[in-house]
Amino acid sequence: MDIHCHCRKVSIRLPGxxxxxxxxxxxxxxxxxxxWSYYPPESVLISGATDTYIWGDKMIAFHRCQxxxxxxxxxxxxxxxxDIGVNLQNSDPALLDGIAEYDGHMKAI
Ligand SMILES: [Zn+2]
Numbered sequence: 001m002d003i004h005c006h007c008r009k010v011s012i013r014l015p016g017x018x019x020x021x022x023x024x025x026x027x028x029x030x031x032x033x034x035x036w037s038y039y040p041p042e043s044v045l046i047s048g049a050t051d052t053y054i055w056g057d058k059m060i061a062f063h064r065c066q067x068x069x070x071x072x073x074x075x076x077x078x079x080x081x082x083d084i085g086v087n088l089q090n091s092d093p094a095l096l097d098g099i100a101e102y103d104g105h106m107k108a109i
Contacts, residue, residue, distance in 0.1 A: 001091070005048070007065060009065055012045070012090070014039060014043075017095065017099070018037030018088060021096065022036040022085075023036075023102070035088045035096075035101075036085040038083040040083055040084075046072075049067075050063035059078070060076055
């Protein structure tokens with residue numbers, strides 16, 4: 001499953017459709033309007049230039065396309081510890097039909 005930002009300069013290849021989607025309500029995600037799914041970092045292929053936003057305890061970086069500014073994913077700053085979050089708002093909505101949503105805070109923080 002391939003998703004991309006609005007201008008298509010950032011692409012993310014996922015190993016498959018998500019089983020669940022997290023419409024996270026934390027202070028940053030509700031502003032972004034993010035819809036997260038989580039994957040092991042080695043299972044995801046990300047290409048394209050991004051800017052990052054890092055705040056709070058500085059454990060994760062939020063990545064945005066350098067061209068269109070769309071939020072694409074977050075990753076841990078200190079290497080591959082746990083899953084990464086991918087913003088499934090960048091997918092075709094029809095591909096997400098029937099996938100359960102929940103509204104918990106991100107499991108990584
Ligand atoms: Zn873009």
